[in-house]
Amino acid sequence: MQPFNSAWRPNAYMVYMGMRATSAFAFSLVITYELVYHTIAVGLNPLQLVTVGVVLECMTFFFEIPTGVVADLYSRRLSVLIGLALMGVGFLVEGLVATFAAVLAAQVLWGIGFTFYSGAESAWISDEIGEARAGQAFLRAAQIGQISTLAGVGVAALLVNGGANRPLVAGALIYIALTIILLWVMGESGFQPAQRDEWSIRRAMLLPLQESIQLVRVRPVLFIILLIGVVIGLCLGGFDRLNAAHFTQDFALPALGPLEPVAWFSMMSGAIGVLSLGGAELVRRRLDLTRHIVIVRLLTGLYSGMLVCMLVFALAHWFWAALICFCVSQALRNTGRPILIIWINQHAEPRNRATLISLYWQSNALGQIVGSPIIGWIGAAFSLRAALATGALVYGLVLPLLRRAGRDST
Template identity: 45%
Template structure:
């Protein structure tokens, strides 16, 4: 515990570290083998695999606003505890019953739970510690999450070698245990309930959505960037749901000593995590993120490289090539996401920054929800290779759009984006008042 934190805050900070590290550990424990479990035990076909992801994304998309409102009205601590319990029961349900319908239901359950915790955890610790002291807490919590995720990956591979559903069941139990521990360890002394009632919150949401749709027709830069986000979402959804099936069908996974071949998925995820940390830090040091033109050029290059890497993965039949191309896709995506956020927020005042990020996140989710089932149908009726290739093809129009943004950077500078989002924010404020 850093000595600079006053003693009244230490209980909250310890609880936040436990939450960050524990949740990351539990998620990694389940996610490392969940795809293999759905393929080998539940026998899901490509369309079903994608529909599982679509159910999760749609749940989060629909539940984010109401659960966030409840956290503001009833308390962040309660929201976090309820969320952890729902996530735990969701994983228990999936691990206990390898059937498509129950797996979809589990996604809905733990997806709602995730939205209860999303944002509420950070809002809670900021309230308890204060804005002036919270920055180092966030950094240390991120480190705790990284360590927890790596430990969860390792344990998941070991447990899966014994029985494939053990990591998912263990994750569910540990989420419930984490909620139980935080019930006693997590203080909430400074929460102030929000002033809005439910009708006002939904009025804000409806007005923001309506105005957001209207202004996209008048401001091309926002429409272009939303389109890029949606295409990235479409490409990522198909790849994320089908990469494991491609490895199991087309690539021979050798045994790792006494461990079953499923342990390879633990190795793959562990290497992905470590490489992501390194690449993100190198990008932060080297890229000129203050330049709009530099960010646009970098995004164009990264999107092109990701397209090539996804095609190579789809065509690969040997383990070394499959691993190299998979890691390339994941690392390129890791760098692309924050740069995209930086591009759409370049020059945006802080008063509308959250709205910009929210619109961007929604466009990504819409791409995943709308495009995912189409990718699944290609995988079901043609082949998994074809589905992965179709996912990669979604990056072609995204690449062309980024080329347009780069070449016309003066005409498409974010001033219009600021104007349209500010208009949306003002409409939302009017509805709330």
């Protein structure tokens, strides 16, 4: 189905901002209380919770490249639409069927959907408005996304009073509605697919990947970016799964009147959203992100701050110190995420941009698949503090990689 006539169809920039705002709101609805839903409504034990995470990361690992190739070879728009639809259906299954099997099936659906969406939406807007404008668009979209995330956190807190699954179902329906709207308003005029008249399907699927790997070989910075993705995955896969347990098991959460202790997580999400919004605006206004060395120095500062905050969070015995450092670390992480995409875009060729972005997320997923069980074992055998501190120290390996990237730019 073709989108509406371009005479009155919204321009690509506005469509992108609307898409990012809506998807961030829907994802916030889902993710804020997803673990609460798994624990309370579905009744998953710790081993099952870890299994859910591993299944999700396996989907990312195995499907990032094939779905990125689809976006580069056939259509960015089609890849975005497929991704959003699969995410919506996956979350709907998860929210409506409270069983372990349904949760696993949902991870398969929305995990594959995310891989269709993640690289394609960035590549689509870069094609439509040009790489120079796309950098600013990424930062503005990150800000709008943070505002939408804050709104989603608040709405989720209201919906959860009627049942732990309600935020998931609401988010799923929004994803499905967004897919239908984009089917009509999202155009695609800047994309130039590779010629494939004489290719077999197999060769057509593999060529963008082969070209991307060749590009990584001749551009050392891209190889460094992929290594950074692995290191971040090694650390943050376990960190994301253990930080809530650290708060609930290693600290006595202060009373919040009539509210349940889980309300602290909504408050933390809100604080992280505000800090992330401010960080993105500061970067957008003050820094020239068209320069390679500026990006390297910015990421070095952001990741150094994350390392310090994560270590303090892991080792602190005072709740407020842990709370502040956790929120700051996540805000720095959110600020750095679009910077990495800008960095990849600067060194990628237009025809394989989506595949390279997908290759980065696949390297991140590989790190999580390998690192999460190790960090989890440390937490079980020793303590959560030891596990989180180990993850933070592993994260420090990003800094020498960034120094190497800085030398390559001079």
